[in-house]
Amino acid sequence: MRFFNTEGPVRADDHYTLPPLSRWDLDEILALIDQKKYSLLHAPRQTGKTSCLLALMEHLNREGRYRAVYANLEGAQAWRERIADAMATIVTDVANSAQVWLGDDERPSHAREVLATTPPGSALNVFLGQWCQQTSQPLVLLLDEVDALIGDTLLSLLRQLRAGYPQRPTAFPQTVILCGVRDLRDYRIHASSEREAITGGSAFNIKAESLRLGDFSAAETRVLLLEHTAETGQVFTPEALDRVWELTQGQPWLVNALAYRACFKLPAGRDRAKPITVALIDQAKEAMILERVTHLDQLAHKLREPRVRRVIEPMLAGTALGDVPDDDIQYLLDLGLLRQIGGSGLVVANPIYREVLPRMLAFTPQASLPQISPTWLDADGRLNPDALLAAFLAFWRRHGQPLLGSAPYHEIAPHLVLMAFLHRVVNGGGALKREYAIGMGRMDLCLRYGAVTLGLELKVWHDHEADPLVEGLVQLDGYLAGLGLDTGWLVIFDRRSDQPPIAERTACHTATSPQGRAIAVIRA
Structure with missing residues (x-):
């Protein structure tokens, strides 16, 4: 076979x-x-x-x-x-x-x-x-x-x-x-x-x-997947076919690896009488990332190269690239880490890489985390957003300062430590999705755990800049509207010089966004 x-x-x-x-x-x-x-x-x-x-x-x-x-x-x-x-x-x-x-x-x-x-x-x-x-x-x-x-x-x-x-x-x-x-x-x-x-x-x-040599087109991706159906009779649901393309954007190894894991490694996928569903594809994707399979591990290794860091770090931070050499950008395009949309804007090549990059960078901070009791869960196992906020504030005040040094990218060290904390939360059965883009001045996170969805926006306050609160509330309104949410977190990392220690300056208050949403503003 x-x-x-x-x-x-x-x-x-x-x-x-x-x-x-x-x-x-x-x-x-x-x-x-x-x-x-x-x-x-x-x-x-x-x-x-x-x-x-x-x-x-x-x-x-x-x-x-x-x-x-x-x-x-x-x-x-x-x-x-x-x-x-x-x-x-x-x-x-x-x-x-x-x-x-x-x-x-x-x-x-x-x-x-x-x-x-x-x-x-x-x-x-x-x-x-x-x-x-x-x-x-x-x-x-x-x-x-x-x-x-x-x-x-x-x-x-x-x-x-x-x-x-x-x-x-x-x-x-x-x-x-x-x-x-x-x-x-x-x-x-x-x-x-x-x-x-x-x-x-x-x-x-x-x-x-x-x-x-380019990636597969959407049509080629579908043709390859349907080879399995022709050989075994096992079908992919239309949504699963679309999901493979959405996650991989036709990157050949990712297409094959997702399909192989879904069809040949996952127990539910080995039953040829049952279809390959979106849930199986998502399960395969998550397992690949958690296992740091060779292809994805090679990407993590590349992230340590200075010429890669010069491009990826501002992208994750949402800031402009600045005076980055053209050769550095072309190098990442050649590696397949990035692609250009319509010959203009740079984006991470596909959603799997988009998830892998910050997760790999957060690996060391996550490994450095102390034992944290899941006080954010109610007795019935449901996520309690208020308890999660209290747990994060306590964690940040106590451990934020020392953990910043464990992050490989200084500019986004606070983002990586926060994501490391949230990964500890979702490892119990949730998911964390990231959105970032050049020049947007922010990173957006969406945490899903059971029936609870939490939208977060991360911003950095640098020297000689205005307080990003007002801009952040406007931007968060747009992000939460897309998620269909009425509340969210705005996390402002204060990286200005001569600030008090993190334990002293970390605070939280509630603000109302321009569109009337109740926002927890965390100054960290």
Whole structure:
């Protein structure tokens, strides 16, 4: 029985799959190959790049005009900037791939001969040149995980390919496609003999195109999910189909992971006589986040990078990006963390990532929380909003100051500590949803627990700014109206200098919003 794939390239006999080449403009790719052009394919991790390269290789070899070889260069990463070892690994891996994919049994011994007689800085160039002169068909080389290489090793690879470029196709590959997460301009190479970074673009200025593999469309997402129905008879409700698209926005790994967990891991989903419902999809999503599955854990690791922080921190805070380098923004787009709506505003790529980012950042504060008794629950297990407010005020006065230091992003440290507290609340059976956007000056939270829904707005009061109370009440009115609520919390974190300690300045009073709602204003 086939299943939804979440590890490695797809295999049509094992996995539900969309035809990989249908996700590219195949005519464009073939035209670039016919024109002897070198290109780059980039896309976020686990979006299907390797599957597409393998499918392209099979297509070209089946047609017979070219000899195409796919090779993964990740094995050379372990050598870092030890060029001799790294280039030996690259040449050997390409030769072994030719033996596997083309049945070219001479290539491994040819590689050994070249490596024994040629300096590392030209070994790949010589190997490819001699190989192309020995074959009657032009060679197409598909090199995967190129951006796993660093420093002088990456520089040597790019420059050897550039050096051989004029000899194509009789004495060098007709086409080379380099594949990685990032676009070539973002390959930052710090050569050991040079202090300044060399960009990949300057080391490989023969690149004709940067091709980007996109996410699934809504229609493609539906087609993939219905492969399961065709194979097993188990249906997705229309609402569940819509929910998968809504949560993932077509990110291929997320689509497959949600569906796999709902259909093959959750006990209710394994009963093929029962439909896959919205509730199962939501349960699968929550389990993935709580388990910090590998793909999501990789995102959490990226959040620690300074260039990621420079963009994500103001986004979560709702402030303007300011003087953020264009390259930093493009880096996050290439990673698939962000997307642009209509080519303009930046948003987090999908609702799952939107939930994961602040939750991952709040992980350390949450792990640092002391034991807190759930005094916010009534005897029958219902959430009591007034008791929750009292519990938070007591928690913040006692633990807020020391916990701020455990948050990885200083600008939104209070937000992360508050969310850590609220996660402790909802872990008993609720949900916490976050809304944030560049330039809005706030973060909105919606806590749901049983029949109770609580809307919160978080704002920060900085030096040389007016009290955000009035603006916050107006903004909270709009948020609560969308939730259909008559009450809510406005939390104002006072980050001005020379303020009394948190325990002394934390207070709460009730205010009436412009639209007549009773708002608990918390000054923390």
